[in-house]
Amino acid sequence: MNSSITVIVGAGLAGAEAAFKLRECGYAGRIVLIGQEPWMPYDRPPLSKAYLKGVLATEHIWLHPETRYGDEDIEVRRSTSVRRIQRDARRVVLADGDTLAYDTLILATGGEARRFPASGGELQGVMTLKTLDDADHLAARLESRPTVVVIGGGFIGLEFAATARLAHCDVTVVEDQPHILSRTVSPVIAAYVHGEHVRQGVKILTGTRVERILGDAKVTAVELAGGQRLAADLVLVGIGNVPSDTLAREAGLVISDRGGIFVDDEGRTSDAHIYALGDCASRLYPGLAMPLRLESVQCAYAQARRLAASMTGQPQKSHEVPWFWSDQFDIKLQMAGLPLPGDHTLLRGDPASGKFSVIHHNPSALTAIQCVNAPGDFVSAKKMIAANRSFPTELLTNTDQSMRDIARMA
Template sequence: MTDPILIVGAGQAGIKAAETLRLKGHDGDIILFGDEAFLPYQRPPLSKAYLKGEMDEERLFLRPQAYFETASVELRAKTSVTSIDPAARHITLSNGTRLPYSSLLLATGTRARQIPLEGATLDGVFSLRTMADVAAIRETLSKAENVVILGGGYIGMEFAAVAAGLGKTVTVIEACRRVMERSVAPEISTYFQSLHRAHGVTLRLEQKVERLTGETTVTGVALGDGTQVPADLVLLAVGAVPVTRLAESAGLALGNGITVDAYARTSVPDIYAAGDCTEFPSRRYGRSIRLESVQNAIDQAKIAAGSMLGETTVYDPVPWFWSDQYDTKLQIAGLSSGYDRTELEGAYDEGRFALKYFLGDRLLAVDTVNAPRDHMMARKALAQTEPVGTREAAA
């Protein structure tokens, strides 16, 4: 009897890999390990509809319990994998149990970045990554008057929108000059900054946080300019870091995440990785990239499953992503970094537009606001563009 395929991480990538293995006809044992207490679930609603209370738990789950029996995928929730022995080809669980594998997939995702900040362990200070985080946040949020968000990235701005919608006094503190600076053009940041201000959110840009104040519970945020912002709830939304501890201890090559090739293979035979935790070579963008998106988790997991079964399909996606803030949907197709000009289609004041990013005459990415059809068309157009570097190499 062959050893099972083991999948570490029962999130978006882990469940998609298990499902794909079955769809491709693999009939051996598959065991999916997750250290959370729930069925695999989608995270995007945690800062959107689920946080608002507009979506129930059942709809958050990616598959119902019955799926695991029907598909014969063994789900071991509340089970942490603590080490891998690549030479002996087995893993060890937190209770000391060892299990052999024929192939192993690491789909360990990311965790919320923590920063060394005085007061960060006070009651009322949260991160937002898991269902357990939302459960903890909800209770404090329902009673809070003053909500302060450290970090103006997607999760921070989505949280701001929800909190403002609940009638809270909301302040976002951002170290950069503008919100969502790392991924969108100044025009898009300006648009969203105006949107948030129109909903009463205070944006404190280019601000350094000195410390969080309070005895046992947070009461405020002290800023570098000497001002103090009152707070009953502080959300630390300062990014995420790939979960690589297992991979590191097993001696797998690491970069900005677990290094994999275009087939989702790590540097060690029969160990694969997919999703937020990986860095992979993008031929399309001519460099290694790490993505934190549902698109990437799903599509790379499919490739990893195929590779485990002997297929040789290259993973080189057009990345896409979305963010919902109030009634505004931002959709991003492609990666814009390195662009030298933008082109607007539509009008900002109509609340529906597309901003195209170019490098010379090459389309790199398109951000759309409330224009889902344009987003789909952009994904198709980007899929047909030549990889960055192709023309340069031919010249």
């Protein structure tokens, strides 16, 4: 009998997937999955979209049926938090003072929604969207059609803005950067998404900072830099996530300068007995000088596969191309790869048609693609990026040829 014990801290997608991948790879030891929330592991991306709209029932949000954890002999401890890691003794101390020994510890602690940093963030009606409880509370509030202000023009903020607008709410998005999605997509795509939101009735203020949130017990308005006030019954703060790396930091593990637990390609931390994956983990990627955290469901799946293979001595497959997506109104935004410094961009298609792609490439390779309502481009380009080779620019911009045909021709 295998007497080894693997403790996984964090019962989100990354932690749950690590547990199941370990079993798939033949790991026969004890697996304990620890989560702070009262729920079994669930899928987070639908929270700002299908689930919040009410078109995805709660029973469809669970990652696996509860019985499957028992079938795979995976212990799930819900409503349980870890206070600290005792590396020398190889054990974790739980919030109630109990301890749990491990041979291998996996940190899948994810991230926390960044809170509004100035006055008013504590008022009733000022919310974030990270957990199932958050989504349930927001869904209940949207039923009364409140006046909504969204702070932050990133993916979560815009997805929520679209959902709230479809619920017939008055919605204003306030973004302090010159354009929305400034950290994630090319300007031409940002402009297209901006225009579609405005066409649907969302008001967007860019280059504008929220100074404070006003109200007594409940929020009544937000005040912008310069003094303008926007009425608000509900404020959604969508200004990014902070990696939950406090446990690792306090245990003396190496932390990236930009936050996140530094890991190697297989997810190992600076302690040979501790791995990390998901939103809390940061690693180096080819062509990039600084470690990066990739907050993506697909990246978490890929990291879980590599981690489980490493722990069980299985052969490693090549790294998968990271990919991401977002749904807003009728916009399906799909992205693959990581743009590199010095890349050139190509526009494939016409934004006025509502179907186009922005391709990132350099003389050596096609590195990334960002697609608007162009799933064919996305699927083929993902394979082309994985091939790590270049393609003639005159072909890439020729929409008379499919990306699949271009991959075959070049």
